[in-house]
Amino acid sequence: MLEMDLNRFETLVAAYGATPNRWPDDERAAAEAFARADPRAAALLAEADAVDTLLFAHRVAEPSRTLRTMVIEGAPRKRRLTGRARLWWSGLALALAGAGGMLAGSAATAALEPISANVQMYSHEDVPALDYSTEETTL
Amino acid sequence: MNPDDPDGDLVRRVGEGDVHAAEALVARKLPRMTALAQRLLGDRAEAEDVAQEVFLRVWKSAASWRPGAAKFDTWMHRVAFNLCTDRLRKRREVALPETWDAPDPQPLADAAISAEQQSDAVGRALAELAPRQREAIVLTYYQELPNREAAALMGIGVDALESLLARGRRALKARLEETDA
Numbered sequence: 001m002l003e004m005d006l007n008r009f010e011t012l013v014a015a016y017g018a019t020p021n022r023w024p025d026d027e028r029a030a031a032e033a034f035a036r037a038d039p040r041a042a043a044l045l046a047e048a049d050a051v052d053t054l055l056f057a058h059r060v061a062e063p064s065r066t067l068r069t070m071v072i073e074g075a076p077r078k079r080r081l082t083g084r085a086r087l088w089w090s091g092l093a094l095a096l097a098g099a100g101g102m103l104a105g106s107a108a109t110a111a112l113e114p115i116s117a118n119v120q121m122y123s124h125e126d127v128p129a130l131d132y133s134t135e136e137t138t139l
Numbered sequence: 140m141n142p143d144d145p146d147g148d149l150v151r152r153v154g155e156g157d158v159h160a161a162e163a164l165v166a167r168k169l170p171r172m173t174a175l176a177q178r179l180l181g182d183r184a185e186a187e188d189v190a191q192e193v194f195l196r197v198w199k200s201a202a203s204w205r206p207g208a209a210k211f212d213t214w215m216h217r218v219a220f221n222l223c224t225d226r227l228r229k230r231r232e233v234a235l236p237e238t239w240d241a242p243d244p245q246p247l248a249d250a251a252i253s254a255e256q257q258s259d260a261v262g263r264a265l266a267e268l269a270p271r272q273r274e275a276i277v278l279t280y281y282q283e284l285p286n287r288e289a290a291a292l293m294g295i296g297v298d299a300l301e302s303l304l305a306r307g308r309r310a311l312k313a314r315l316e317e318t319d320a
Contacts, residue, residue, distance in 0.1 A: 011301060011305070012301075014301075014304075014305040014308065014309075015300075015301035015302075015304040015305045015308075016279070016286075016301075016304065017280070017308070022279070022280070022283075024285075024286050024297075025285070048308075050312075051308050051311065051312050054261055054311065054312065054315055055261065055276070055280055055308075055311065056280075057254070057257040057258055057260075057261050058178075058258050058261040058262055058265065058281075059254070059255075059258040060170075060173070060174040060177050060178065061183070062170055063169045063170055063173045063187070063190065067169070067173075067187050067190070067191070068165055068166075068169060070191065071165050071169060071190070071191055071194045072158075072161055072162055072165050074191075074194065074195055074198050075153065075158060075161030075162075075165075075194075075198050076153065076154070076156050076161070076198050076201065076202065077156045077157075077158045077161075078155070078156035078157070078158075
């Protein structure tokens with residue numbers, strides 16, 4: 001516990017008032033002990049208490065609801081889609097789905113094309129007749 | 140912000156875009172910031188402007204806020220305090236008209252004086268204090284900042300803060316007794 005004398009107690013009360021909660025943490029216990037032990041402390045505390053009462057007579061109105069609303073409106077918030085953005089994203093999703101479908105369709109067509117092309121390229125008429133006479137058979 | 144910061148979790152959630160956390164932070168801090176600015180500036184409209192500006196900075200900083208030495212409440216006080224002192228400096232740069240005179244003090248004699256009248260009288264007495272005395276009293280008494288935080292915010296030592304507080308209290312008492320006489 002720090003030392004406390006009349007001089008320091010007087011300074012403390014003149015600055016921080018009569019309420020011990022407002023006194024500096026590291027001096028509070030010593031000041032409270034001094035106040036209990038020294039009869040001169042009571043007059044100082046009474047004088048300070050009168051000023052405290054005056055100070056705390058001052059009131060400030062609570063912030064208005066309008067101010068609260070304006071302040072909260074500026075707060076950051078998780079990205080949530082607005083109606084317009086939702087519509088835009090739906091449109092994009094539909095477009096992508098359509099594009100995907102077209103892509104899948106064309107890929108499927110592309111996969112089939114060589115067969116049909118081959119079929120066309122090698123139509124029945126164009127297929128050369130097999131010349132078995134030149135065929136060597138090895139058994 | 141430090142690990143023991145009572146606002147730390149709330150600020151982190153605000154930074155993540157949690158609107159409920161933002162509402163809770165506003166409920167907790169807006170009255171404090173408005174009261175600080177009103178007592179330093181003596182003007183409600185200006186105080187509300189300052190409080191809004193403080194929160195704009197909070198919203199911008201919340202996502203990137205990292206634990207550090209200062210508590211979030213102290214950081215908010217610093218922002219608000221600086222905004223108020225900037226406004227007060229600009230006011231002093233504007234010359235008062237020659238015909239300007241301080242308003243007459245209102246009497247505080249009636250024993251049955253209403254709480255509102257008493258509050259107004261104290262408000263006027265506060266406004267007439269020397270600016271540094273007013274800052275010391277507002278930060279220590281109304282904002283309830285620990286003496287070291289209040290002193291650091293004002294850029295002075297604890298001894299100087301105590302001196303300003305004692306002189307401010309004496310001046311306030313004298314002013315109210317004068318209006319009471």
